[in-house]
Amino acid sequence: MKRDGDKKSIWQVDIENYAPVNGWEKDKTYDVLIVGGGITGLTAALLLQKEGKKCILAEAHNLGFGTTGGSSAHLNTILDSTYDEIEKKFGKENARHVATDTREAMDLIEGLVNAHHIECDxxxxxxxxxxxxxxxxxxxxxxxxxxxxxxxxxxxxxxxxxxxxxxxxxxxxxxxQFHPVKYLHGLARAFEENGGIILQNCHVNSVEYNQQFTADTSLGNIYSSTIVYATHIPPGLNILHxxxxxxxxxxxxxxxxxxxxxxxxxxxxxxxxxxxxxxxxxxxxxxxxxxxxxxxxxxxxxxxxxxxxxxxxxxxxxxxxxxxxxxxxxxxxADGLPYIGLMPGEDNIYVATGFNGNGLILGSLAAKLICTLIFGKEHYGQSLYNPSRIKPIAGFSSFVKENADAVSMFISKRLSYDKISELAELAPGEAVVAEWEGYKVALYKDENGGIHALDPVCPHAKCIVTWNNAEKSWDCPCHGARYAPNGDLLTGPARHGLTQIKWEGIDGD
Ligand SMILES: Cc1cc2nc3c(=O)[nH]c(=O)nc-3n(C[C@H](O)[C@H](O)[C@H](O)COP(=O)(O)OP(=O)(O)OC[C@H]3O[C@@H](n4cnc5c(N)ncnc54)[C@H](O)[C@@H]3O)c2cc1C
Missing domain, CATH: 3.30.9.10 (D-Amino Acid Oxidase, subunit A, domain 2)
Known part of the structure; x- marks a missing residue:
């Protein structure tokens, strides 16, 4: 099983990629397209399918590729935002609601484990x-x-x-506690047994609405009435970023x-x-x-x-x-609680993000709440976790000030191979953002000495990426989009990868 980083998590030991069994009917309009195969997406998919919705789940890589496969997998009703902080910002009654919701999320996980005999420790x-x-x-x-x-x-x-x-x-x-990937695979099996469809290596590039949604994906168009972005952070440029x-x-x-x-x-x-x-x-x-x-x-x-x-x-x-x-x-x-519900400005697109270090519980909570909302049922969580809520966010500006550094330095010129080699005086496995004639170039030398040159401007909000030498990825310091050494997109919110810079003189190019 692959993850969005170079290092192997303990949850990847002896686990193969999930192999879906059900077939996708390409012309069919599904009730719900769930984007993302982590705990939020798979839980939502299973709950919706159980309630009678015809669901399809699209995962850009493999199930567990995102943070669910890199978690430490504690399951807590105590949160990184402590109850005194929640009480201060949202009031006593809402603090009680959050505690109830986390307890119910724990019960949901235990209930699914038991109902579907999921061996996940x-x-x-x-x-x-x-x-x-x-x-x-x-x-x-x-x-x-x-x-x-x-x-x-x-x-x-x-x-x-x-x-x-x-x-x-x-x-x-x-x-x-549990084993998060074994749990995911158990949810996936149960979802498929209920008739659900799972597509892996299926990146959702964009969605358009015209009486129904058409999702443009790397495997072709998927049609649905509702979309759930269970992508940990929604793609595109959005207020939630x-x-x-x-x-x-x-x-x-x-x-x-x-x-x-x-x-x-x-x-x-x-x-x-x-x-x-x-x-x-x-x-x-x-x-x-x-x-x-x-x-x-x-x-x-x-x-x-x-x-x-x-x-x-x-x-x-x-x-x-x-x-x-x-x-x-x-x-x-920004204000300590996750954002779960309708995407700001949208009617039938749901989103779940801002889980802090508690996303296994809060992602399960999100799945349950989104299911409730899709069925049009009343729930206090609709306003408590509303992604469009406006709350004081004192001190939060420090998190996002890097936006001010956003610059566009797209390289239209071609570099020569000699120049690239000179700029990339690196040991194998090393990388640097180098300067060339006022432009910036992201350079990585692979273990075989091959050089990969990329435009370091993150296509999401035009910030310059930095090298993460542990996970061998280019990481954006503004909103967290991450890229493989060859520029491929690992993690949103960007919708596509970094642009490769071509160079002249090596193959007579
Ligand atoms: C080191 C660490 C330890 C943690 N420990 C805990 C813990 O002990 N307990 C806890 O509760 N929480 C913990 N968390 C947080 C928790 O793991 C995450 O919040 C949770 O796993 C998020 O789940 P998710 O399904 O929302 O997102 P993810 O697991 O990230 O899944 C999102 C999926 O969407 C896919 N995707 C993204 N964009 C697209 C697209 N356009 N098309 C198709 N697919 C797409 C991705 O490939 C990914 O697989 C931890 C986090 C970290 C970083």
């Missing part, structure tokens, strides 16, 4: 939130009070079953000499925070630890972050080997 765990400073202790108190009031089961922890430092800790019952900031987070899976793997989930309160849990893969336990988050495209040595992560873990654990290391992307919403 779903298991309830206790989670611990650890404070280490007076300020963190004070925050912990507020989190405890607001979480209790919202209806979350929480206690002060008498002890913590992990060798991590803390001065005070909270204990949350009925949190959970100003309200969601893309971040990278780093995860590694360790074997321990002692064999003392924790049977709990844990998080500290640093900014960015670290997260811990255990998972058994092919009969072997692994300690999974993550953190070191930063805004996408804003770190020039992402590979080094894994060195820092391992050094951090070695302070507390007798690490034997670090077997898997990977990073992935998430989107922080």
């Amino acid at each position: 779903f298991a309830y765990r206790t989670a611990y939130l650890l404070a280490n400073t007076e300020q963190e202790s004070n925050s912990l108190e507020k989190i405890k009070e607001a979480s209790e009031q919202a209806g979350i089961m929480v206690n002060e922890a008498a002890s913590v079953p992990l060798p991590l430092p803390y001065t005070k800790a909270l204990r949350f019952e009925f949190q959970a 100003m309200r969601c900031a893309p971040y990278r987070s780093y995860v590694a899976a360790f074997r321990l000499k002692s064999g003392a793997y924790p049977d709990a989930l844990a998080y500290d309160m640093q900014d960015p925070y670290h997260y811990f849990r255990t998972h058994k893969i092919e009969g072997k336990d692994y300690l999974i630890v993550g953190g070191f988050d930063h805004k996408t495209g804003h770190n020039n040595n992402t590979e080094y972050i894994f060195t820092e992560l391992e050094a951090y873990v070695r302070q507390y654990y007798d690490v034997d080997t670090a077997d898997y290391k990977w990073s992935s992307q998430y989107y922080i919403p």
Whole structure:
């Protein structure tokens, strides 16, 4: 199974790409086209299909290619936006609604696992939130009070079953974990058993409405009455790109000499925070630890972050080997809650984004809510998570100020091979954005010494991409679009890849 990065996540171990069985009727108009084969898309597809809608799901690569395949797969009713923050911005009643919704999302996942016998290691765990400073202790108190009031089961922890430092800790019952890709494949099978259609390697380029939607895709036109963008961030230029900031987070899976793997989930309160849990893969336990988050495209040595992560873990654990290391992307919403519902300005296009680091729960919640909305049923979530809501977004300008740097430097001239070679004085595997006669050129030297030259202007909002040396991708620092070394699109919101720069003189071209 492939992912949107060069590094292998633990969820890719011994998992083949999903092989769909049902055939696509090319002339048929489906009730709903779901775009995106992550947890949001597959859950929505299954729920809609179960309710009688004829659904087709289009995934640009393979199921799990996006963040679902690069997650750390904790399932939490406690969120990155804490209940005291939610209460402050949205009020007590809405904080209770969010807590209810996250609980129901957990129940939905457990229910689907049981109903469809999905072997994805779903298991309830206790989670611990650890404070280490007076300020963190004070925050912990507020989190405890607001979480209790919202209806979350929480206690002060008498002890913590992990060798991590803390001065005070909270204990949350009925949190959970699972294997996200096995879960996705189980959902996909259930969806197909209900008559659903899955198309992989099917990139939706654009959609047009004329009595019905015609989606222009890499496999041809798909016709539908409704569209659901379950693409983690919607494609194209949209107000939601100003309200969601893309971040990278780093995860590694360790074997321990002692064999003392924790049977709990844990998080500290640093900014960015670290997260811990255990998972058994092919009969072997692994300690999974993550953190070191930063805004996408804003770190020039992402590979080094894994060195820092391992050094951090070695302070507390007798690490034997670090077997898997990977990073992935998430989107922080401006006011703390996800955007779920009708795409701003559209009638029959639904969207779900801004999940922060909780998208397995919030993506499931989104799928359920979108299903409710498509059937025209009333739900408080329609306004609470409304993508068109206007909320104060103090401090959010810092996330998007890079828009101001947007520049267009499209190269119409041709470079010579000699010039390219001179600019690309790089070791194999290295890349640089070089300057040439006032223009910028993105250059990557592959492991065989071949040079790939690209226009570094992201086609989404015209920002200049930067090199991510860990995942071997060109990442846009503005809205998080990502590209393979050859310029192919890995992750939206761009609709297509970077332009290749041709050069002269190598083949008599
Ligand atoms: C390191 C890390 C750890 C995390 N850990 C947790 C955790 O422990 N718990 C938790 O709840 N959340 C966690 N999250 C967040 C969570 O994993 C994500 O929010 C969630 O997986 C998003 O799911 P999704 O289905 O919306 O998007 P994705 O899984 O990204 O799926 C979107 C899919 O859409 C496809 N696509 C995009 N554009 C198109 C197009 N135009 N045409 C066709 N297909 C398209 C993509 O290829 C992709 O496969 C973590 C995130 C990160 C980065």
